[in-house]
Amino acid sequence: MKGVLLVNLGSPESPTPKDVKPYLDEFLMDKYVIDVPYLLRALLVRGIILQTRPKKSAHAYAQIWTDEGSPLIVFSKRMHEKVQRLVDLPVALAMRYGTMSIEKGLRELSEKGVTEVMLLALYPQYAMASTTTIWELANELVRTKFPKMTLTKVPAFYNKPDFIQVLANSIKKHLEGFEYDHLLFSYHGIPKRHIRKTDVTKSHCKIDGSCCNTPSPAHEFCYRHQCYETTKQVVKLLGIPEGKYSQTFQSRLAGDKWLTPYTDVEINKMPAQGITKLAVVTPAFVADCLETLEEIAMRANEEFIENGGKEFLAVPCLNDEDEWCEVVANWIQDFKTK
Template sequence: MNKGVLMVNLGSPDSTDPKDVKKYLGEFLMDERVIDVPYAARALLVKGIILNTRPKKSAEAYSKIWWDEGSPLIVLTERLQKKVQSHTKLPVEIAMRYGTPSIKEGLQKLHDQGIDDVMLLPLYPQYAMATTETILVLAEEIRAEFFPKMKITDVKPFYNKPEYIKVLGDSIADSLKGVDYEHLLFSYHGVPERHIRKSDVTSMHCKLDGSCCMSQSKAHEFCYRHQCYETTRLVGEYLGMEPLTYSTSFQSRLGFDPWLQPYTDRTIERMGKEGFKKMAIATPAFVSDCLETLEEIAMEGEEIFHEAGGRDFHTIPCINDRDDWAGVVAGWINEWALVETGKAIA
């Protein structure tokens, strides 16, 4: 079989025009694994309320972080692809779960090159039904309908892989060189608490009681909360940090249902009010910088900190297209090909 790779990221609007933002938000929020309520209720919420109020505000937010080349997330993913491609002979394409290029377009590009064995790499370190799972489900649906002879092998979440922790830890250390800070906050994208329970393959382990994530369980394979806390723990350990000098929080909640806590915005505010003057923040749920990191954290987060009495707010970039990160991804690709064929291809 002829092998190739498809790296899949979240996606982005085609432009900052409210019409493009509305189209993107519609596709994103109507995903049943993002807003996991019955279709009628989801359609009423998204099409009846959110898409009539949010696109203009979101477009303004996107305009604050948009680059001359386009969406930062798309540009950074393209840069990563080029670097990864330089380290492997296998064809490497990219796709977005929402927006363009679509997963179907990515698979089509590989198919047109004669590829019938695809390594699917969701660019999410931690597993969640609203991220990794929705990519895998859609990719399989597209494969079955349009490319029935194609084989897809997905890369498992890499939140605890030593080589990933090293890249993430080194990126944080590099960003913090010369920076005076009192606390490092690891902010992960939030999900509703019910997503954690729905993803519990044991149907009994996840209690969100502060201790279940620390005890051994098969549920951890699909537990976003556990994987986030484990990422923080491993990076803190790698960097030799004292336990009380860093912590974990969750950002970007939507609606009124309970989401994973502690909330990032409230944590930032609390730290400012408690007298912290200098803090740093990393966003390890994201491989590529995007609206949630460049605007929600770097701009809104800093404003919250200043208003609460804080002074220095340092945002750490995502790992983006770092050379060491591209090398790690290429290593996974070449290892996969070696295991499958018994032949080195780097």
């Protein structure tokens, strides 16, 4: 029997330091997130980061928390419920970190008799710190706890025509009535070394401005290429002229070389460049979360206005939009009929 497991990032149980700390510990101790030897990772995370970060992160989460809970969880559950109503296969929802674990999701499917699982990581672009960690943990759980199961992993869907279409439609809808000077595509940042580590050719990815535009097998797992490709295809569909849009990367950690240009740096420069009405879209996320709501819709908005900007629009993620849920349901239907 076939079934589906949808997986997103996860969330603390509450916006308090007490609950944020174990969540951050699980997240940052993941070897695919901070990819250094265990002892060094433990020193960085438990000896330094967790001494101060939980309080700061809890404050940020408190800014976006809703009566129903974490926006990421709330939107993911709504999307899951809509998708389940559209298909006749069992669909479970899990998170890579936190209490809604992948193990719980697989167990839920197993108890319904599922032996073939379609594993859909809810990240449009492939990255070691998102897609790989989900795939590897799911593999390990199947090997050790669910040996009768098989996994069919859905590849990154950054350029699937139906995803691009629904993303473009959503952006167009939210931009109606907003006369923007510039549309910024802000993607989650990752360390540059992650790009090189996932290069299957071991030689193509130089992050030099040309490699992402040169065809290569490396692109199947290249986050940077996939981000630029998503932007290119959405811009083409929307008919946005050159010069009226750009792409940046957000959410970096200090001490590493991360993908550039940086979202906050670029946004803060825009008013001086004559851009006073800015719209920002975040296509690395399918559900609104801390990075889209607090970092962009609140903090970036505030800094843009402080630097002379006039109007700022944070375009919502796809969340539980009907058209997006129908696209996912169609992917599930394709899996069912194979």
